[in-house]
Amino acid sequence: MTTETTGTISKTQTTATTGASDLHETMLALGRQARQAAKLLRNAPDKAKAHALRAMARRLSQQKDALQAENAKDLEAARQNNLEPALLERLTLSDRAIETMAKGLQQIADMPDPIGSISSSIVRPNGMRVAQMRVPIGVIGIIYESRPNVTIDAAALCLKSGNATILRGGSEAFHSNQALGAVIQAGLADAGLPAHAVQVVNTTDRAAVGELITMTDYVDVIVPRGGKGLITRLSADAKVPLIKHLDGNCHLYIDRDADLDMAHDVAVNAKTYRYGICGTMETLLVHNDIAPALLPRLAQTLTEKGVSLRGCERTQALVSNATAATQEDWETEYLAPILAIRIVDSIDDAMEHIERYSSGHTESIVTNNLPAAQRFQQEVDSSSVYVNLPTCFADGFEYGLGAEIGISTNRLHVRGPVGLEGLTVMKWVLQGDGQLRG
Numbered sequence: 001m002t003t004e005t006t007g008t009i010s011k012t013q014t015t016a017t018t019g020a021s022d023l024h025e026t027m028l029a030l031g032r033q034a035r036q037a038a039k040l041l042r043n044a045p046d047k048a049k050a051h052a053l054r055a056m057a058r059r060l061s062q063q064k065d066a067l068q069a070e071n072a073k074d075l076e077a078a079r080q081n082n083l084e085p086a087l088l089e090r091l092t093l094s095d096r097a098i099e100t101m102a103k104g105l106q107q108i109a110d111m112p113d114p115i116g117s118i119s120s121s122i123v124r125p126n127g128m129r130v131a132q133m134r135v136p137i138g139v140i141g142i143i144y145e146s147r148p149n150v151t152i153d154a155a156a157l158c159l160k161s162g163n164a165t166i167l168r169g170g171s172e173a174f175h176s177n178q179a180l181g182a183v184i185q186a187g188l189a190d191a192g193l194p195a196h197a198v199q200v201v202n203t204t205d206r207a208a209v210g211e212l213i214t215m216t217d218y219v220d221v222i223v224p225r226g227g228k229g230l231i232t233r234l235s236a237d238a239k240v241p242l243i244k245h246l247d248g249n250c251h252l253y254i255d256r257d258a259d260l261d262m263a264h265d266v267a268v269n270a271k272t273y274r275y276g277i278c279g280t281m282e283t284l285l286v287h288n289d290i291a292p293a294l295l296p297r298l299a300q301t302l303t304e305k306g307v308s309l310r311g312c313e314r315t316q317a318l319v320s321n322a323t324a325a326t327q328e329d330w331e332t333e334y335l336a337p338i339l340a341i342r343i344v345d346s347i348d349d350a351m352e353h354i355e356r357y358s359s360g361h362t363e364s365i366v367t368n369n370l371p372a373a374q375r376f377q378q379e380v381d382s383s384s385v386y387v388n389l390p391t392c393f394a395d396g397f398e399y400g401l402g403a404e405i406g407i408s409t410n411r412l413h414v415r416g417p418v419g420l421e422g423l424t425v426m427k428w429v430l431q432g433d434g435q436l437r438g
Contacts, residue, residue: 020207027211030166031218033196034139038164040194042136046113048191049160053109056152056187057102063183064098070179071148078172083146086276086335091146091173101152104403108156114420115162118429126435132426136162138220140423141212141240142405145170145226151180153396153403154223155198159188161423164197166219168212170226171204178202213238223418225406243418245383245409247333248278249359250391253350253376255367256287260294262388263366267298270364270390272305276335278407279362279394283330283340285350288314291343295319302339311341318343330357347372354380360409362386362394383409383416 060067071093078091114134121131140163144150151167158165169177181200188195201208213222213234222240224231231244252270254263270281286295291314299309299319309315310329311322322341329340330353344350347365354363364386365376373387384394384407394417396404401419408414414422 023203023205023207024211026203027201027208027215028218030196030199030201031139031215034164034166034199035218037194037196038136038138038162041159041162041164041197042115044162044193046115048193049113049162050109052159052187052191052193053105053156054187055190056156056183057105057109059183059186060098060102060105060152063179064095067098067176067179067183068093070175073175074148074173078146081172083172084335087146087172089274089276091148091176093148093176097149100397101149104153104397105156107397108160108403108420111160111420113160114424119426121431126432128430128432128435130428130430133429134421134424135427137423137425139164139166139218140405141166141168141215141219141222143168143209143212143222143224143226143230143234145230146172147225148173148176148180150225150405151177151200152184154405155184157403157405157418157420157423159193159197161420163423164194164199166199166201166212168201168208171206174204209234210237213240216240223406243406243408243410243414243422245278245359245361245407247359248280248361248394248407249282249331249333249357250279250362250394251283251285251350251354251358251364252281252391253285253344253347253354253363253365254287254290254294255347255350255365255369255372256289257369257372258287258290258366259368260290263290263294264298264301266364266366266388266390268301268305270392271302271307271339272337273390273392275337277392277395278333279392280335281339281364281391282332282334283342283353283357285342285344285353286315287347287350288343288345291315292318295341295343299341305337307337307339309339309341312343314343315341333359347375351376351379354382358382361407362391364389364391383407 117134119132121129140158142154184198216239219240223243224234295318309322310325316322325340360382362384363380363382367373377385396417396419399417404417407417
C-alpha cells in the first residue's frame with residue numbers, strides 16, 4: 001500500500017485484487033510489514049509516539065470537512081442499503097465524533113508510556129532479583145463494523161502501547177476508514193515512525209478477514225468489534241487468539257433501598273443516552289416493594305422519549321402501555337429504543353436473572369444499602385459492575401483510558417474496556433551477580 005498527498009487530505013491508493021491468490025499475497029505482505037514495524041516500535045521513544053498522536057489530532061480538526069465528505073459517501077450508501085438507525089449513528093463522523101476522537105488522541109498522548117515499566121522486585125534467598133517488565137504484544141489485528149472512530153482509537157492505543165496494527169473496517173465505512181488511515185499515516189510520518197506501524201486494509205473483500213484471522217506467523221492477537229454474526233464466525237474460524245466481546249445485554253437493578261429520584265434519573269440516562277452503544281441498559285429490574293411508586297413515573301418519562309416498553313405480568317399491571325415481554329426479550333441486545341422490565345422480589349432474584357441472561361458486559365445497582373451494593377459488586381460476574389451509576393458509563397474514555405480498543409468479556413488476558421495496559425503483556429526479568437543453581 002502506498003500513500004500520496006493531494007490538497008488538504010492524503011489519499012491512500014488502493015491495490016486491486018484479482019483473485020484469492022492475489023488477496024492472500026496482499027494480506028501476507030501486510031503481515032510481514034507489520035511484524036517488521038513491531039520490532040522498530042519496541043524501542044520507539046514515548047516522545048515520538050506522543051508527537052505522532054498530537055499530529056493526528058491536529059489533522060482531524062484541520063481536515064474535518066474533507067473527512068465528513070468521505071463519510072457522506074458511506075452514509076448515502078448505508079441509507080440506500082437500509083442500514084439500521086443505530087448503525088447509522090455509529091457510522092456518522094459528526095462534529096462531536098471528530099472532536100471526541102481528537103480529544104482521545106490528545107489524552108492518550110499525555111498518558112504515561114506503559115512500555116518498559118518494571119514491577120516491584122523480589123529478592124530471593126540467594127540474592128537474585130526477580131521482577132516483571134511490561135512489553136507490547138506485537139502485532140494486533142482489529143476487525144470492526146461501521147464504526148470509523150475505531151480506526152483512530154485503535155491506531156492510537158496500539159501505537160502508544162508499542163504495537164503494530166492491521167485494521168480491517170467494515171465495508172459500510174470504507175471511504176471514512178481510508179480517509180482516517182491517511183490522517184494516521186501523516187501523523188506517523190511527522191514523528192519519523194514506520195508507516196507500517198498502522199495499516200488499514202484497503203479492500204472490501206470479506207475474504208480478507210479470513211486471511212487475517214489465520215496469519216499466525218505475523219499476527220499475535222485479533223480484536224473483533226461487531227455483531228454476533230461476526231464474533232461467532234471469528235470464534236469458529238480464527239487460528240489467531242481473540243480478545244472479544246459478544247454483545248452488551250446490560251442490566252440495571254433498582255433495589256428496595258434506592259433513592260427514587262436517583263433511580264429514575266439513572267434509569268432514564270442508562271437507556272436514552274445513546275441507543276446504539278454496547279453499554280446501553282436493555283433490561284430494567286425493579287424490586288417489588290418500590291415498583292408501584294417508581295415504575296409509573298419512570299415509564300411515563302421513557303415513553304415520552306420514544307422508548308417502547310415490554311414487561312412481565314406485574315410490570316404490565318403498573319404500566320398500561322407495556323406489552324408482554326417474551327423469553328427473547330430477556331436475551332436481546334436491542335440497540336434501539338426498546339426496554340424490557342421485570343419486577344423481582346429480592347436482590348437474589350435480580351442477580352439470578354442477570355446470571356442467566358447477561359452477556360457479561362456491564363450491570364448496575366441503584367441502592368443506598370451498602371451491604372447490598374457490596375454483595376452486588378462481589379457476586380455479579382460481569383466485566384464491569386456499578387453502584388448508583390448508569391450502565392452507559394461503560395466506555396474507555398469515561399474510565400480515563402483515553403479510548404478503548406473494545407470491551408472484553410473474555411476472562412483471559414484482559415476484561416472490560418481494553419486500554420493501554422490491556423494491549424501489553426509482562427515478561428520476567430531477573431538480575432543476579434553470578435548465582436548458580438545447585
